[in-house]
Amino acid sequence: MLFQLIKKEVLLAKSYVLLMLAVCVAFPPFLLWRSPEQAGILGFVLSAVISVLMCLQYVSLKETQYPKAAALLCALPFSRRDLVLSKYLFSILIYLASCLIFGVETLLFPQLATVGLETPVLLFFVISLLLGVYLPVQYKLGYEKTRLFFAVFIMASPFIFSWSLAWKGPFLPEPLRHIHPLLLTAGSVAASAFVLALSSALSVRIYQQADLS
Amino acid sequence: MKILISNTSDAPLYQQIKEQLTDAILKGELAEGDLLPSIRAFANDLRVSVLTIRRVYDDLEKEGFVKSQVGIGTFVSTGNTEFLRESRRRLVEQKLADAIRAAKSLGISWQELQDMMKILFEEE
Amino acid sequence: MEPILEVCGLSKTYPGFSLKDISFSLPEGCITGLIGRNGAGKTTVLRAILGLMPADSGTVHFFNTESPETGARPGRAVRERLGIVLDGGGFYGDFSLEEMKNLTAAAYPSWDEDEYRRYLDRFSLRSRQKIRTLSKGMQMQYALALALSHHAEFLILDEPTSGLDPLIRAGILELLKEFMENGGRGVLFSTHITSDLDKIADLLILMDGGRLVFQEEKDLLLDRFRVVKGDPRDLNPAVEPLLGGITQTAFGFTAVTKQPDRLRALLPDCLLERPSIEDIMLHYLKGGK
Numbered sequence: 001m002l003f004q005l006i007k008k009e010v011l012l013a014k015s016y017v018l019l020m021l022a023v024c025v026a027f028p029p030f031l032l033w034r035s036p037e038q039a040g041i042l043g044f045v046l047s048a049v050i051s052v053l054m055c056l057q058y059v060s061l062k063e064t065q066y067p068k069a070a071a072l073l074c075a076l077p078f079s080r081r082d083l084v085l086s087k088y089l090f091s092i093l094i095y096l097a098s099c100l101i102f103g104v105e106t107l108l109f110p111q112l113a114t115v116g117l118e119t120p121v122l123l124f125f126v127i128s129l130l131l132g133v134y135l136p137v138q139y140k141l142g143y144e145k146t147r148l149f150f151a152v153f154i155m156a157s158p159f160i161f162s163w164s165l166a167w168k169g170p171f172l173p174e175p176l177r178h179i180h181p182l183l184l185t186a187g188s189v190a191a192s193a194f195v196l197a198l199s200s201a202l203s204v205r206i207y208q209q210a211d212l213s
Numbered sequence: 214m215k216i217l218i219s220n221t222s223d224a225p226l227y228q229q230i231k232e233q234l235t236d237a238i239l240k241g242e243l244a245e246g247d248l249l250p251s252i253r254a255f256a257n258d259l260r261v262s263v264l265t266i267r268r269v270y271d272d273l274e275k276e277g278f279v280k281s282q283v284g285i286g287t288f289v290s291t292g293n294t295e296f297l298r299e300s301r302r303r304l305v306e307q308k309l310a311d312a313i314r315a316a317k318s319l320g321i322s323w324q325e326l327q328d329m330m331k332i333l334f335e336e337e
Numbered sequence: 338m339e340p341i342l343e344v345c346g347l348s349k350t351y352p353g354f355s356l357k358d359i360s361f362s363l364p365e366g367c368i369t370g371l372i373g374r375n376g377a378g379k380t381t382v383l384r385a386i387l388g389l390m391p392a393d394s395g396t397v398h399f400f401n402t403e404s405p406e407t408g409a410r411p412g413r414a415v416r417e418r419l420g421i422v423l424d425g426g427g428f429y430g431d432f433s434l435e436e437m438k439n440l441t442a443a444a445y446p447s448w449d450e451d452e453y454r455r456y457l458d459r460f461s462l463r464s465r466q467k468i469r470t471l472s473k474g475m476q477m478q479y480a481l482a483l484a485l486s487h488h489a490e491f492l493i494l495d496e497p498t499s500g501l502d503p504l505i506r507a508g509i510l511e512l513l514k515e516f517m518e519n520g521g522r523g524v525l526f527s528t529h530i531t532s533d534l535d536k537i538a539d540l541l542i543l544m545d546g547g548r549l550v551f552q553e554e555k556d557l558l559l560d561r562f563r564v565v566k567g568d569p570r571d572l573n574p575a576v577e578p579l580l581g582g583i584t585q586t587a588f589g590f591t592a593v594t595k596q597p598d599r600l601r602a603l604l605p606d607c608l609l610e611r612p613s614i615e616d617i618m619l620h621y622l623k624g625g626k
Contacts, residue, residue, distance in 0.1 A: 004443035011436055012429060062429070072427030075387040076444040077416040211390040220611040223597065225560040253366070253517055262539040263366055265556040 001078065005086035006093065009059050016058040017094070020051035024101040028112055040106075040114035045123055048098040052127055055094045056134070057147070059087070064143040071212040080210075084139070084203045088196060091131050095124065121185045128192040132199035139206040214242050218259060226261050231269045238278050238289055239298055245291040249279060252287075339401050341365040341491055341523040347385055347395030354547060356381055359395070361542055361552045363523055368513060370534040370555075371527040372618055373544035379527035380424060382544065383495050386525075387411065387421065399491065417445060420489030422480045424496045430469030434479060437468060445487035456482035474505040481512060492516065494526035498533050506530075510537050531614040541614065543621060550621055555614070562617050563597040566590070567607035576603055582620040593620040 010017060028043030035042075063070055074080055099120050106113040138146040179187075216233045218226060237243045249255070252270065256263040270287050273279045277297075281287040316326045340362045347359040356378050363369050371379050385392050388410025399415045411419070428437050434457075442448040457464065460478040462471075471479060477497060484492060492513070498506045510533060513524055528534065534541065534555070541558060543550040551558075565580065569590045572583070579600050580592035593616050594600050597609050 001443050004440050008429075008440050011432060014431075062431070066427075066429050068423055068425055068427035069429050071384070071389050072421070072423050073440075073444075074389060075416065075419075075421045075423070076441060077413045078444050079413065209391060212384070221609070223609070226556045227560075251518075253514075256539070257514055257537075260536060262554055262556045264364075264539050264554045 002082050002086060002089070005078070005082055006089050009086055009090035010093075012062040013055050013058040017055055020055055020094070021097060021101065023047055024051055024098045025105070028102065028105050029109060032109060032111055036111060040112045041119065043112065044098075044102045044115055044119065047102070048095060048120075048123060049127065049130075051098050052091050052094045053130065053134075053150075056087070056091050056131070057150070059090065060138060060143045060146075067212075074212055080207050081204045084135075084207050085200060087135060087203075088131065088200050091127070092196075095127055116181075118181055118185050118188075121188050125188045125192045125195075128195045128199075132195040136199055136202045136206060139203045139210070216259060218261070227265050227268055230259065230261070230265065231272060234269065234273060235278060238291065239301070243289045245289055247289040249287040249289065339365050340398075341400060341521075342386070342525065343396075343398040344382075344386060345396045345398070347382070347392055347397065349381065349385055349390065349392045354378070354381070356385065356392075356547045359385075359544075359549050361549065363525060363540065365521050365523050366517070367539040368517060368524040368537050369526070369540040369542060370531075370538035370614075371525060371542045371544065372529065372531060372534065372614070373550075374622060375529065377544040378547040379544055380495055381547075383493055383525075383527060387419075387493065417447065417487070418490045420484035420487070420492040422477070422484050422492070422494040422497055424499075426468070426476050426480050428468045428476075428480075430467070432468055433465050434462060434468060434471075435464040438464075438483060441483050442486075447487045449486050449488060452488075453482060453486035456486065474501045477501060477509065478505070481509065485512070485516065490522050492522075492524045492526070494524070496528060497526055498528055498530050506533065513537060531618060534614050538614075543618060545622060558617060559611060559614075561595060562612045562620070563594055563600075563609040564612045564616050565592050565594050565597075565600060565604075565607050565609055567604055571604050571607065576600070579603075582616070582623045593617065 024047040027047040028039060031039040031043045070083070073083060102112075102115075106115070134146065134150065137149065214237050216230060218229055222229060224232075234243075234249075243249075249270070250258070252263050252266045256266045259266075270279065270281060274281055274287070277292065278290065279287050280290040313326070321329075342363045344362070345360050347356060349356045354376075359382055371382065373379050384390055385395075386397050388397070396409075397411065399411055400418060402415065432440075438453065442450070442453075456462075456478075460475065460482065462475060462479055462482070468476065468479070481497070484494075498509055501509070513526075514537060516522060517524065538555050540552065541555050542552045566589055569585050569587075572580075572585075572590060577583075579594050579596050581594070583590055583592040585591075593612060594609075600607065601609065
């Protein structure tokens, strides 16, 4: 049942998902040409974050376009919990796909392989935080209002990235560097799981009370 | 069997249907053991509510004209019809007696009364 | 007769509109028409019954199962036994018929693919077509195919016949009749096309301004009222209190009455005819007596 719901999200954003996967494929080699020393890390982080957020946005846009469809699904024997969880799982799926694409690309372009295994795990934590905030807010306020809030974030992102580019220091903040990498990875996975669980529980709670008329 | 529903009659639908069914049974158009249409099919054909047909069937069953068997349907059961025909006959006799009494009080002759009845009978 | 749906004291307040204390009970084996003008609250009632919005108070009780709590939504086991058609379909227009069907079918353990194929053939619908390219009539036929392919026991349809041509409407009514041929089933549908109800409804519920005006057997209702036609010169203070919804032309008046016997005594020449549901609905909504 959950599988069909995730498939529904993919179908809703079908053209967009394909576009974003193309971006994931094309972006790192493009960066390699423009700024080879940053290409690996930047190519991965940017393409993964953008594709997850854009695909999720597009699915939400489509849901807003067909508001009665969500009402129908709730009237059918689908549980509202599954309807919410499918959004989370869909986003995770897109993230995994972009990881996979980047992984294949590092095999094709060895210059890209400057990214360690801990990066996707840490980035997953960042994405979990983003989703963890975005989805409950959207379930509470609706797509339009959330998009406004989100647009501010998108506009700020070039500044954040140019700042992060300027920053020549190590990738990890100081206190974290002394922790064993394995422990750090495990901790990050656990933290991501915790954030997603908390956020999805909150979204489900909000959606259970939602007025779909 | 024919059942006609009048749109101008004052009689309620339920009564119109019940009377016509009773008549069909008394006249023998519907024989012992005949299966009546299902409630839904009958209602659809007559364009009336299933609740109306159900009420007709329930009443006919109470009066002993039909028997319903769960899962099979409703059957004509003539066990009672002899008695019913007899009582209807008695009703006719009673009304005739009334008519004769009224005729006598007005001095209408037997011949006149017979003619009157003949005309009325043929008109119906 | 077992009730298939019992609604008790359903209330919901919105800014500018509210449902006020809606209660009714539908026996199995009946087609019930929910009628009323636009904005009377028909759709809101159906949505409240389906649990699409939390009600302020009241209970909705399907299939004589255990009594639900106040404001509780029908559980999954109950929803599996319902067939649902929302106003306007409620589909993702970008999906093909096949894609939307796969999604719907996943919700029902009792999904019957052969049955679904038969409906598609019957309506000449093509699986690969996109839903938004369907005409309004085809979209409704598709919605019914989806609602009828899992052996539902109770259908809830919001305006299934509005905006459709007479031929398609007749086909849909035929489909509902077929559905009702099996025992233990029921249909509740909202409409403002009362001629459809003249043809197939057993029970009627009239709503106005968020309230329930009446729930009644169609035939009893039609038996109680008569349409009166007569000479306008006969309209006098003795007669008028017996009439409702009077319309008058130079040639005569038409009205509805609940007391045909008294009226006939007063106006021996008037015509009395069996009303249609529309006559009765107009009588109530125009505030007749």
